[in-house]
Amino acid sequence: MRALITVGSTRFDELIQAVFSSSVLTSLSNKGYTTIVVQCGDSTFPYDYLLAHGERAFKLEKEGVLIECWRFKPSLQTEYEQANLVISHAGSGTIIDVLRMDKALIVVPNPTLLDNHQEELASELEKLGHLRSSTTSSLAATIQEFNPSSLTKFPPFDGSKFRNLLDEEMGFI
Amino acid sequence: MWSLTICALVLLVPLVLIRVHSTPSSSKISGGTKATTQVRKLAVFLGSGGHTSEMLAMISSLDFDKYYPRIYIISEGDTLSERKASALEATKTANSGSISKHADAYTFLVIPRARKVHQSLLTTPSTALLSLMHCFYHVTLASTYHRKTFADVLLLNGPGTCLTLCLAVYLNKFLGLPSPRTVYIESFARVRTLSLSGKLLRSLVDRFIVQWPQLLEDGKRGECRGWLI
Numbered sequence: 306m307r308a309l310i311t312v313g314s315t316r317f318d319e320l321i322q323a324v325f326s327s328s329v330l331t332s333l334s335n336k337g338y339t340t341i342v343v344q345c346g347d348s349t350f351p352y353d354y355l356l357a358h359g360e361r362a363f364k365l366e367k368e369g370v371l372i373e374c375w376r377f378k379p380s381l382q383t384e385y386e387q388a389n390l391v392i393s394h395a396g397s398g399t400i401i402d403v404l405r406m407d408k409a410l411i412v413v414p415n416p417t418l419l420d421n422h423q424e425e426l427a428s429e430l431e432k433l434g435h436l437r438s439s440t441t442s443s444l445a446a447t448i449q450e451f452n453p454s455s456l457t458k459f460p461p462f463d464g465s466k467f468r469n470l471l472d473e474e475m476g477f478i
Numbered sequence: 479m480w481s482l483t484i485c486a487l488v489l490l491v492p493l494v495l496i497r498v499h500s501t502p503s504s505s506k507i508s509g510g511t512k513a514t515t516q517v518r519k520l521a522v523f524l525g526s527g528g529h530t531s532e533m534l535a536m537i538s539s540l541d542f543d544k545y546y547p548r549i550y551i552i553s554e555g556d557t558l559s560e561r562k563a564s565a566l567e568a569t570k571t572a573n574s575g576s577i578s579k580h581a582d583a584y585t586f587l588v589i590p591r592a593r594k595v596h597q598s599l600l601t602t603p604s605t606a607l608l609s610l611m612h613c614f615y616h617v618t619l620a621s622t623y624h625r626k627t628f629a630d631v632l633l634l635n636g637p638g639t640c641l642t643l644c645l646a647v648y649l650n651k652f653l654g655l656p657s658p659r660t661v662y663i664e665s666f667a668r669v670r671t672l673s674l675s676g677k678l679l680r681s682l683v684d685r686f687i688v689q690w691p692q693l694l695e696d697g698k699r700g701e702c703r704g705w706l707i
Contacts, residue, residue, distance in 0.1 A: 313527065313528075314526065314527045314558065315527070315595055315596075379558075379561065396527065396528045396667075397528045397531075397532065397665060397666050397667035397707075398527065398528035398530075398531035398532065399528075401531070401532075401535075401666070401707055402531070417596075418595075422667060422668065422671070422673065423667070425667070425668065425669040425670050425671065426666070426667045426668075426669055429669045429670075429690070460705070462535065462707065463705075464536075464538065464539025465539065466703050466704060466705075466706050467536040467537075467539055467540075467663075467703075467706045468539040468540055468541075470661075470685075470687065470703060470706075471540060471545075471631070471633075471661070472544075474631065474659060474661060474684075474685060475518045475544075475545075475630065475631060475659075477518075477544060
């Protein structure tokens with residue numbers, strides 16, 4: 306099976322460093338995720354020298370896991386479609402994109418962002434059963450005990466709420 | 479010349495904030511008559527990252543034949559938001575009527591960021607001032623010159639550069655110039671606490687919308703319509 310790790314449009318050094326650690330890779334391998342794709346953004350991590358000098362991507366194998374890594378792509382749509390598991394920063398855009406595709410999701414809130422706001426959404430959605438939330442230090446354990454079939458389906462987009470709000474405001478209805 | 483401009487703005491901003499308390503909310507545009515065939519000029523601020531994704535998801539549900547023309551306001555260097563907005567426009571054009579297919583149905587306006595991600599709050603005032611001057615130029619000076627409002631409605635959902643846009647709109651109101659209705663939608667990501675932009679803009683915008691009810695437990699102004707994304 307295939308896992309995608311994504312940090313969104315900025316950087317998340319701690320998460321990428323954890324992903325390349327033996328403990329996390331071993332957990333992934335144990336659960337059957339033998340191929341992983343890492344979208345690392347502007348993060349700094351031990352293997353980032355492989356992305357220097359104009360190299361756009363690198364591949365390596367560690368702890369029985371084949372890893373492909375690159376910084377950015379214009380769209381992650383294909384990667385989401387191909388993944389059996391997504392591990393991501395807890396950015397609301399990524400969360401919504403992934404949950405609307407009914408993919409299993411583990412989020413790791415980025416504590417370095419302004420007032421650690423990612424943690425609120427992650428914990429609330431975990432309470433509602435839509436995803437699992439983890440810290441970087443407990444990521445290996447979270448992956449090990451994660452059961453994707455126990456998740457609750459995320460509700461589909463309902464555009465009428467915003468449309469009605471603005472149409473009322475503008476005097477259309 | 480520059481120092482005079484900066485001094486003038488530094489004096490004007492507090493005056494605007496004082497005037498805010500005595501400026502009643504402008505009445506709805508239709509004035510009691512339902513608009514049937516009119517269009518509304520829409521300005522949308524795309525704050526990059528998740529802010530852009532949420533905002534584009536919300537406006538994707540609008541009838542683009544009613545909201546025309548459209549201005550997408552983006553921060554300097556945010557080419558990703560520009561691409562995403564263009565992609566949405568292409569999708570909508572494929573599905574809708576003739577007005578949206580017009581060449582000038584939408585445009586982009588680029589303004590400098592008030593604060594970059596991870597930028598220290600200590601250095602933010604100087605970058606915010608530069609951003610404000612650009613907003614002032616586009617929102618206030620341009621509307622004076624063209625004698626019509628910059629937009630009928632301005633949609634905002636953070637982050638910081640929203641504040642400079644809102645202040646420019648307030649300057650318009652203070653000077654008695656045509657101004658857009660301002661609608662702020664707090665991010666889906668904010669469940670228990672408002673964002674910094676939300677806290678700062680709560681009393682400045684015409685409509686303050688949140689997506690989680692916990693945010694209104696403090697009893698201050700705002701409306702919750704559930705998840706809008």
